[in-house]
Amino acid sequence: MMQWENLTAAEFQESLRKGNRVCLLPAGCVEKHGPHLPLGTDYLNGHKICCLAAEKEPAVVFPPFYFGQIQEGRPFPGTIALSPTLTLELLLEVLDEIGRNGFHKIVIYNAHGGNRHLLNYAIQSCLAERKPYAVYLPERRYTDEQREAWKDVLESDLHAHACECETSISLANHPELVKMDELGDLKADALGRGDHLPPGRTSASWYLDFPEHYAGDARSATAEKGEILRDVLVDGLAEYVRIIKQDDNVPRLLAEFYNRAEDVGMYNHRTPRPPH
Ligand SMILES: [Zn+2]
Numbered sequence: 001m002m003q004w005e006n007l008t009a010a011e012f013q014e015s016l017r018k019g020n021r022v023c024l025l026p027a028g029c030v031e032k033h034g035p036h037l038p039l040g041t042d043y044l045n046g047h048k049i050c051c052l053a054a055e056k057e058p059a060v061v062f063p064p065f066y067f068g069q070i071q072e073g074r075p076f077p078g079t080i081a082l083s084p085t086l087t088l089e090l091l092l093e094v095l096d097e098i099g100r101n102g103f104h105k106i107v108i109y110n111a112h113g114g115n116r117h118l119l120n121y122a123i124q125s126c127l128a129e130r131k132p133y134a135v136y137l138p139e140r141r142y143t144d145e146q147r148e149a150w151k152d153v154l155e156s157d158l159h160a161h162a163c164e165c166e167t168s169i170s171l172a173n174h175p176e177l178v179k180m181d182e183l184g185d186l187k188a189d190a191l192g193r194g195d196h197l198p199p200g201r202t203s204a205s206w207y208l209d210f211p212e213h214y215a216g217d218a219r220s221a222t223a224e225k226g227e228i229l230r231d232v233l234v235d236g237l238a239e240y241v242r243i244i245k246q247d248d249n250v251p252r253l254l255a256e257f258y259n260r261a262e263d264v265g266m267y268n269h270r271t272p273r274p275p276h
Helices: 009-017 041-056 084-100 113-125 144-153 164-173 205-209 223-246 249-264
Strands: 022-027 105-110 134-136 159-161
Touching: 022 041, 022 084, 022 223, 041 105, 041 164, 041 223, 084 105, 084 113, 105 113, 105 223, 134 249, 144 223, 159 164, 164 223
Parallel strands: 022 105, 105 134
Antiparallel strands: none
């Protein structure tokens, strides 16, 4: 397993030379997780899952990346919510830096639900100018079998934030940081304060349902469940990396895409033509 930050410069170069050109970027955030989980829950778990997956299928794991989309966490102490545009630009520059260091394939492992739209937009944004890398954003549970295995383990229905599954995985990964005493008998169903509206989202949607940044029922969480769930995630990610390593279509067709876009005229004053 290779954690970027643990390698010497020479080891880093040697690993590239051996053809290790897939980088895993665990994308988390820093936010309240109910009354019982640490602020860093998402990036701690995401980084751990990436490291375990990279033991099964070699890849370099980027250091925990905890500047996520978390504007909805502003009412709670300890949240790190950079401005929306900086959050996007920071992520895009980090992707460019990973690419500049020689990685052709970057897999973003999303460990925070609130990052979903940011990450989708970021990978679309990579089409605005030619990149020497492809970005991949896997689903967290990959096959029907894995989804079933996940459901079999859990006792509660709502899984959204600091819930049974997230708390269980936290208990498996870093039990010393989980305060089940603080949870007491607390669960958090959606309050439904937007249910009178037609389907759709509003900027208040998360807050309407979960104003205490807890969504689900963590009371039945255990480390044993967490180990099973974590294995599902780790195996799924390792398998995903194995498949994209062998795939040539994405890089080849991306190159074709950039060529065609350049033929039409890709560059202007905001995106100048890169030097040849
Ligand atoms: Zn979380």
